[in-house]
Amino acid sequence: MSNLRSLKIAGRTFESRLLMGTGKFPSNDIMKNALAASGTEIVTVALRRADLSNPNDNIIGAIDTNRYLLLPNTSGARDADEAVRLARISRAAGCEPWIKLEITPDPYYLLPDPVETLKAAEILVKEGFIVLPYINADPILAKRLEDAGTATVMPLGAPIGTNRGLKTADSIRIIIEQVQIPVVVDAGLGAPSHASEAMEMGADAVLVNTAIAVASDPIGMARAFRLGVEAGFTAYTAGLGEEKIQAEASSPLTGFLRNDS
């Protein structure tokens, strides 16, 4: 991760390091207010939910594209063919060529298929898409995708919608260490503290949806995640202290030995 204040993806600069999803909200108004409260600048929408041919579509209509980058996603795709087809349709309908690549053949845990994801990423990058792939926290896959030319990698903390936090922390650490493109921790973050933890580890950004959408007060929770992300990022750039087993006094007793006077 870079220490730059702003997040840079594919040459574009963002002040917020919190990306947001749009599923599961009780209404579009609540979603709109939650997006505003989160401070996000990148909003992902499932292409299967959006009616791109209809300018009055309720979900697309609720997102102010002057304010947010609309990031269409291929959620629901089972293989590379389907994902590529969806991406092309979104671009043909006038969306920017950004695509969040999600290929989840199993409809229950919605875990990403690494083989199909790499295949689709290779095709889409060649076609000029800016590809943000959702992946399991697999460092080798992350490197392969970077080689293929994706704009980010988006490893999961835990399966989508589970709120279980950074179950894959050790692997995400390796990914952060090894890749040179932004690492966006994508799924499973259930509390602002989880988002903080990911940012403290050195993630470039996080994407949150369920934890905000299903909170009793989604707008309050969006604000809380904004603060969590900012706290984690600030802590990371400020330089966290090392973890130790034994106590070490803040004012050492033998300090006088190093004192000249």
Next chain:
Amino acid sequence: MSFADKIKMYDWEFVKSAIFAKTADDVKRALYTDKRTHNDLLALLSPAAEPFIEDMAQQAHKITLQRFGKIIQMYAPLYISNKCTNSCLYCGFNCTYKIDRKTLTEKEIIKEAEFICKLGFRHVLLVSGESPVDVPVSSFCRIAQILKKFFSSISIEIYPLSTDEYRTLIKSGVDGLTIYQETYNKITYKQVHPAGKKRDYKWRLTTPDRGGTAGFRRLNIGVLLGLSDWRVDGAFTGLHALYLMRQYWKSHISISFPRLRPATGGYEPEFPVDDSALVQLICAFRLFLPDSGLIISTREPEQLRNNLIPLGITQMSAGSKTSPGGYAMEEHADKQFEISDIRSPEDVAKTITLSGYEPVWKDWDKAFLNG
């Protein structure tokens, strides 16, 4: 191994006695565990769970919120034909009844589709009696190709087909298969299906297998509540769903809870299912299968449907017409059964919104199948 082999290991009477032997402790264990087994489902369906319905409802609500959020996906049935060669005792399309029968022409289907589309629906369920002479598979394929223009998702609830026939339907743009076993009790099954192809229990039982093999994205199963003991049929439905989820792991499984409604012929359900039982059944399924779609149709009355919204239901029909031509044609044929919730889709959507939920009209895209 198809489900026909799997089910051999389970005897109806044995499952029934296992359910009735469950105690309050079994129910508590089933309620407060992380991962539920089929044995837990039996406990949740048992009479011992009745005092715990509120706890089940609370948990079901929490799980649904977590997995689906506050959304209800909307769909509408489109009846193609009420001609039928079967004689199901409970069904208004029974071939022995002298009713006004009709198979819609393509022109008429387009008229119906336009009407349904104007109501807001983008998910449609094609329904038809079993009459391969009047509506062969090739007709359904053609209909699907026409309807792709109007809808982002097309499912079918028609007579069982072979795997290859299902493949041709999928190629034509059909993504979901609805097929109810009606009852898993073999004896009752034979009694209520005295004649016709539907009499073949095993052919019907293995239909979701053929659909799964062909590659349907959505498999929707269920029993007709009222034909047999709902607890036992519930246990078998759970078993079937679990099997399908494992066997056809790329297909999403959903469960419907149709209660028998008054229809021509006046069949009286032998095992009526009251509201409390229906709620117990729905909550038990949400707890057992946290990610499955749970569907409630306009068979149920307005008030009950409103109250079921937070309990685990994820899909609803609205403003349904159960006869061919029922939406847009002045002269339409006779219906399959009387619906109960007669509100317009707009009114149902309003109620959903007022309950703090979002009615979702489109949650699929034809691009998934063939662009």
